[in-house]
Amino acid sequence: MPPDATASPAQAERTAFTGRDLRKIYVTGETEVHALRGVDFDIRKGEILVLLGPSGSGKSTLLNIVGGLDRATSGSLHYEDTELSALDDADLTRFRRAQIGFIFQFYNLIPSLTAEENVRLVTDIADDPMDPGEALALVGLAERRHHYPAQLSGGEQQRVAVARAIAKQPGVLLCDEPTGALDSQTGVRVLETLEAANRELDTTLLIITHNAGIAAMADRVFHFLDGTIARIETNERRISPAEISW
Numbered sequence: 636m637p638p639d640a641t642a643s644p645a646q647a648e649r650t651a652f653t654g655r656d657l658r659k660i661y662v663t664g665e666t667e668v669h670a671l672r673g674v675d676f677d678i679r680k681g682e683i684l685v686l687l688g689p690s691g692s693g694k695s696t697l698l699n700i701v702g703g704l705d706r707a708t709s710g711s712l713h714y715e716d717t718e719l720s721a722l723d724d725a726d727l728t729r730f731r732r733a734q735i736g737f738i739f740q741f742y743n744l745i746p747s748l749t750a751e752e753n754v755r756l757v758t759d760i761a762d763d764p765m766d767p768g769e770a771l772a773l774v775g776l777a778e779r780r781h782h783y784p785a786q787l788s789g790g791e792q793q794r795v796a797v798a799r800a801i802a803k804q805p806g807v808l809l810c811d812e813p814t815g816a817l818d819s820q821t822g823v824r825v826l827e828t829l830e831a832a833n834r835e836l837d838t839t840l841l842i843i844t845h846n847a848g849i850a851a852m853a854d855r856v857f858h859f860l861d862g863t864i865a866r867i868e869t870n871e872r873r874i875s876p877a878e879i880s881w
């Protein structure tokens with residue numbers, strides 16, 4: 636047997652993000668806040684990662700830096716072979732537009748546009764978008780595409796936000812408390828749409844949550860404490876959102 640017979644390219648681990656000694660200091664007047672105190676991580680493509688930790692421990696700061704919304708004060712950050720920490724603002728914006736979808740706790744839909752029009756806002760300017768109807772079908776809202784946000788429940792609005800985020804086919808979805816405003820049943824439905832994007836589009840998922848139960852659907856869990864990743868936990872098996880104890 637040739638020496639490389641067991642290593643298939645499909646099994647080779649592909650890295651999405653590599654962060655080394657990332658630090659973030661916010662300076663407000665005389666006050667310095669050390670939001671990240673030197674974090675190191677590798678995030679695999681197609682991985683589901685959950686970020687847990689107390690309020691103020693640095694989770695959103697890391698998510699914003701990884702998504703190109705903000706910059707670290709020092710340290711290096713790569714996405715695949717691109718050193719994000721070395722890009723100028725225009726190139727960082729291009730990276731974000733092409734590769735990153737954001738989902739926040741509050742859905743940020745435009746009230747005067749239908750579900751489909753909200754999704755179309757993104758697909759009209761993306762390089763290789765899905766059809767808006769296809770994106771809405773993936774989140775189970777094909778029938779509601781002509782409804783306005785006010786005619787949809789909170790969970791349905793969040794699913795429109797997920798459809799909008801995945802419609803441009805980003806490599807990565809960054810979710811900051813995506814179920815924070817939802818009851819458990821509705822939250823599960825939203826998590827199922829995120830998992831579908833991961834399964835069907837191989838989207839890398841980073842999910843910040845205060846709900847420790849959600850950690851069980853992840854491949855790995857980063858536990859934040861005081862600006863550090865204090866512990867990385869690996870789940871032997873991912874459970875489906877429906878199995879989560881809320």
Ligand SMILES: Nc1ncnc2c1ncn2[C@@H]1O[C@H](COP(=O)(O)OP(=O)(O)OP(=O)(O)O)[C@@H](O)[C@H]1O
Binds near residue numbers: 670688693694697859
């Ligand atoms: N723009 C900013 N200017 C100054 N300080 C900030 C800014 N953004 C965040 N911080 C501070 O940085 C620290 C980390 O905040 P961050 O939002 O990353 O925490 P978090 O873990 O996401 O918290 P939460 O769970 O409450 O959202 C906190 O002390 C916060 O007050």
